[in-house]
Amino acid sequence: MQLVKDFPKTSRHSLGSKIDQHFLNMLGHVYGSVYQPPAEKSVTISKAISELDMVKFFLSIAWESAILQNNHYVQISADLDEVGRMLGGWKKGVDKTIQTKNSR
Numbered sequence: 381m382q383l384v385k386d387f388p389k390t391s392r393h394s395l396g397s398k399i400d401q402h403f404l405n406m407l408g409h410v411y412g413s414v415y416q417p418p419a420e421k422s423v424t425i426s427k428a429i430s431e432l433d434m435v436k437f438f439l440s441i442a443w444e445s446a447i448l449q450n451n452h453y454v455q456i457s458a459d460l461d462e463v464g465r466m467l468g469g470w471k472k473g474v475d476k477t478i479q480t481k482n483s484r
Contacts, residue, residue, distance in 0.1 A: 395447065399438045406431035410467070418478050425471040432467065436460055 409428035413421045439456060442448040448456075 395438060395442055395445075399435055399442070402431045402434040402438065406435065418474050418481070422471060422474045422478060425467060425474065429464065429467050429471065432460060432464055436464075 406428045409424050409431060413424035413428065416424055436457070439448065439453065439460075443450070443453040
């Protein structure tokens with residue numbers, strides 16, 4: 381993430397690496413869920429949502445610690461909120477598919 385490269389060196393290797401790791405974990409879960417059956421997909425999407433929440437949490441710590449500028453925080457938060465809505469909608473659709481199959 382380019383944003384983390386702009387962090388001060390002391391924060392880049394602690395807080396920045398946490399943000400990067402959770403972001404990469406989220407991407408891994410999203411990619412992996414594409415190839416899974418619906419029941420497993422729902423669980424994996426939930427894991428991706430949890431990782432996204434951790435990214436948001438560590439970014440808020442960076443912002444509150446004045447490591448991250450306001451304008452960057454606002455833009456990234458808006459983008460991450462959109463990703464969260466997309467993941468939530470995907471999970472809802474998968475859960476609906478599972479429920480429909482189980483009610484037959």
